[in-house]
Amino acid sequence: MPPRAAPLSPEDRREALIRATRPLLYDHGRAVTTKLIAEAAGVAEGTIFRVFASKEELIDATVTRAFEPGDVLRRLDEIDVGLPLRERMLAMTSILQQRFLAIFGLMRAMGTVGPPQHLHDRPELKKGLEDVRARLLALIEPDADHLTLPPEQVLHVWRLLTFAGSHQEIADNDLLTPAQIVDTVLNGVERRDA
Structure with missing residues (x-):
């Protein structure tokens, strides 16, 4: 006992x-x-x-x-906005990729392909995701003048690539590294004269 x-x-x-x-x-x-x-x-x-x-x-x-974003929010708040954009985005990518890998692993272990349906009805989780998005955007916005796309679009493309590149099945078991994700996004959106 x-x-x-x-x-x-x-x-x-x-x-x-x-x-x-x-x-x-x-x-x-x-x-x-x-x-x-x-x-x-x-x-x-x-x-x-x-x-x-x-x-x-x-x-x-x-x-x-597991779906609550508290730890992600705390870790995003620790990123120094004074760092160069690439360094900020590498930190952002590492944080989100770790979260995605943990969530995807949990869903796989639970035999599901998505979050439980009832989570979509929880306003506090929706607000948490909005807070994550706002913090991510705040980490990109200081460099808006150096981008060929608005920060919101850069964030959208970056999140899609981070999600897909962190999902074993979508990435054909060849996960992208944070550097691959960030460099792919920045080389496509960073002005050549910047």
Whole structure:
């Protein structure tokens, strides 16, 4: 029997269980057992059901959390806007590519090809994605005078290439590196006299 867990509030316990469950989903998908989750979280199996009605509810909460952009926003905020455009875009690409690879890997492990449908109805996730877009755009806009396309279009092309170049199936198992993505975009949009 695992050692008794330290007393946590129900919300803190939910968070701890979600954190423990996510890596297990990559290995086991929906077949993960509550026993494995409890062991990873260092709690008794019954503790799970004090804060989640079912294993499926815990899995759904874990998948939902994976789609929340909090970590991406924090990491984008750490990019120095004073860096040259290429360096900013390399950092942006690394951050988004890591997120895409994690999300795509999770979806693959879960046997799905897209996010759960109910995520499209969550206004806080929609706002989070809008915040990500705004931060990305703010990292490109300082160099607008050196681009042949408006920053919004550069962002659109860059995001499409980052998404496709980070998806194993779309990229035919030949993922693009951040440098390949950024150089492809910039060499197509950077003014020759810049």
